[in-house]
Amino acid sequence: MTSQVSSPAEQTDAALVGEQRASGNGAEGKEVRRLDRVIIRFAGDSGDGMQLTGDRFTSETASFGNDLSTLPNFPAEIRAPAGTLPGVSSFQLHFADHDILTPGDAPNVLVAMNPAALKANIGDVPRGADIIVNTDEFTKRPMAKVGYATSPLEDGSLEAYHVHPVPLTTLTIEALKDFGLSRKEAERSKNMFALGLLSWMYHRPTEGTEAFLRAKFAKKPDIAEANVTAFRAGWNFGETTEDFAVSYEVAPATKAFPTGTYRNISGNLALSYGLIAAGRQADLPLYLGSYPITPASDILHELSKHKNFGVRTFQAEDEIAGIGAALGAAFGGALAVTTTSGPGVALKSETIGLAVSLELPLLVVDIQRGGPSTGLPTKTEQADLLQAMYGRNGEAPVPIVAPRTPADCFDAALDAARIALTYRTPVFLLSDGYLANGSEPWRIPDVDELPDLRVQFASGPNHQLADGTEVFWPYKRDGQTLARPWAVPGTPGLEHRIGGIEKQDGTGNISYDPANHDFMVRTRQAKIDGIEVPDIAVDDPADDSGQGARTLVLGWGSTYGPITAAVRRVRRSGEHIAQAHLRHLNPFPRNLGEVLARYDKVIVPEMNLGQLATLLRARYLVDARSHTQVSGMPFKAEQLAEVFKEAIND
Numbered sequence: 001m002t003s004q005v006s007s008p009a010e011q012t013d014a015a016l017v018g019e020q021r022a023s024g025n026g027a028e029g030k031e032v033r034r035l036d037r038v039i040i041r042f043a044g045d046s047g048d049g050m051q052l053t054g055d056r057f058t059s060e061t062a063s064f065g066n067d068l069s070t071l072p073n074f075p076a077e078i079r080a081p082a083g084t085l086p087g088v089s090s091f092q093l094h095f096a097d098h099d100i101l102t103p104g105d106a107p108n109v110l111v112a113m114n115p116a117a118l119k120a121n122i123g124d125v126p127r128g129a130d131i132i133v134n135t136d137e138f139t140k141r142p143m144a145k146v147g148y149a150t151s152p153l154e155d156g157s158l159e160a161y162h163v164h165p166v167p168l169t170t171l172t173i174e175a176l177k178d179f180g181l182s183r184k185e186a187e188r189s190k191n192m193f194a195l196g197l198l199s200w201m202y203h204r205p206t207e208g209t210e211a212f213l214r215a216k217f218a219k220k221p222d223i224a225e226a227n228v229t230a231f232r233a234g235w236n237f238g239e240t241t242e243d244f245a246v247s248y249e250v251a252p253a254t255k256a257f258p259t260g261t262y263r264n265i266s267g268n269l270a271l272s273y274g275l276i277a278a279g280r281q282a283d284l285p286l287y288l289g290s291y292p293i294t295p296a297s298d299i300l301h302e303l304s305k306h307k308n309f310g311v312r313t314f315q316a317e318d319e320i321a322g323i324g325a326a327l328g329a330a331f332g333g334a335l336a337v338t339t340t341s342g343p344g345v346a347l348k349s350e351t352i353g354l355a356v357s358l359e360l361p362l363l364v365v366d367i368q369r370g371g372p373s374t375g376l377p378t379k380t381e382q383a384d385l386l387q388a389m390y391g392r393n394g395e396a397p398v399p400i401v402a403p404r405t406p407a408d409c410f411d412a413a414l415d416a417a418r419i420a421l422t423y424r425t426p427v428f429l430l431s432d433g434y435l436a437n438g439s440e441p442w443r444i445p446d447v448d449e450l451p452d453l454r455v456q457f458a459s460g461p462n463h464q465l466a467d468g469t470e471v472f473w474p475y476k477r478d479g480q481t482l483a484r485p486w487a488v489p490g491t492p493g494l495e496h497r498i499g500g501i502e503k504q505d506g507t508g509n510i511s512y513d514p515a516n517h518d519f520m521v522r523t524r525q526a527k528i529d530g531i532e533v534p535d536i537a538v539d540d541p542a543d544d545s546g547q548g549a550r551t552l553v554l555g556w557g558s559t560y561g562p563i564t565a566a567v568r569r570v571r572r573s574g575e576h577i578a579q580a581h582l583r584h585l586n587p588f589p590r591n592l593g594e595v596l597a598r599y600d601k602v603i604v605p606e607m608n609l610g611q612l613a614t615l616l617r618a619r620y621l622v623d624a625r626s627h628t629q630v631s632g633m634p635f636k637a638e639q640l641a642e643v644f645k646e647a648i649n650d
Contacts (some may be wrong), residue, residue, distance in 0.1 A: 421453055
């Protein structure tokens, strides 16, 4: 869904917690309180539809014009054991009337569909928060499954919270009694009842959800109307019950966005659109060779819908076949892409090395997840950086680009395509599960804002021999970029050898000459080192005396949101701290060494055991301080703020 924003761009510092700004009376005398922000978490079994519920609430919030950030969190199993802690699925949404950066540290409202959902999430809920529980599920057997000897709704353990007991299942079945559905079929709509209740509580639009349900179940109109009825029943329950005496308003974030048309977008969807845009801007067919793997599969699913834009997708039998087909498409003149996660990168490594040797453009999209091996398929991590940098035999340098937010995945895809096409090289695009599944508002760009990525294919001879004969040399390089010519197979006179054995400089003939190999290795490295990337920008506001910070926080990838939110908190407390964020990890920006040298302390938060910090220490001999986390979850802003304060005062 899209929304129009016509105010100028303006970022505001948010309060650390949602604050009541005004209050009044709503319909039927109920109080309406205005908040600046809210964090809601829906939690239940993986079969309870929590991801759908959260997604619909998010879509309506986006159409209303709030700034938002989401955190879906679900089990790796397709259908985890019902009623167990490992089977809990949750969806957290942070929305506000101002610019926000993270899904929030702790929910103001928890919707718990069963005892497992309550127990799995209560540790994150702050005192005084609202908890809405489905009392129908708090019976002896479900509680025993998760270790509740007595009901937490009755034993006083929840006295610190505002608990709203709601028999969601019973109310849903009662609302749908005229539809002739079985009890099991009717129960499936209880998530829509909950969505209706929360939509009433926070004054969310309803038309979009009703239209969505009718479209989703168009082939089963009775089921569609049952879900709409359950949704409306939840809304009406909030309006009429005495337990919910207050509803809340969160105004649109009119000052948070530049002028434009916006839509809510996830990282994987933004990345898919970026790849399509890159193909169009390059005037090349887009080819995806891929094997399904969490959390990258959504890109394959999305790109398969867009054949009208010259997109061709191939679901291969394995990871090796996927990248092999993509590299073949690159040889044939396409903008070639392969998508995967960490385990797939390991399998693709030999073919990535072949792409380095052939010097052909290829985008390797790695949506990082928890490892090693199968690890945590549905959780996030940043632990593939060193694999992307060095995970091939021989000297095989590959550029690395990392987006920082879900919406930024669009621009990062275009940037990665620019590098691949300009310099004739494979490029790593390192996203992760947090960005891939999370969402935020995205301003839809005008076409004339997009870069021109068109390339010139080789069309004839490019070298003259001593006897005057004109020939085609496949490894005769551009003097500025060191890129070799891209010759499409079938072009008369441009026949040349390909393969993994070392080639002679210029001619492309097979060569075992030691001096030639040394020259080719150094030339390929020089090509990557010479890639043009923007200087890194530093956010270092000086105080009234003109004195800047002595501590720098340097991040990369998806740590941008938590780091920036934490930096804002530290500055509000009166401390001086600077921030910079890397998009290009190979090559590094040319001014990075000079920036690092300006600060007494450099802190590097990463969702790994310090991989970027290791590279910085080796390259720049700087004492980079790692702050690491490998829990499968993103950093919390409050946690980072405390780390930064300790470092400043150390």
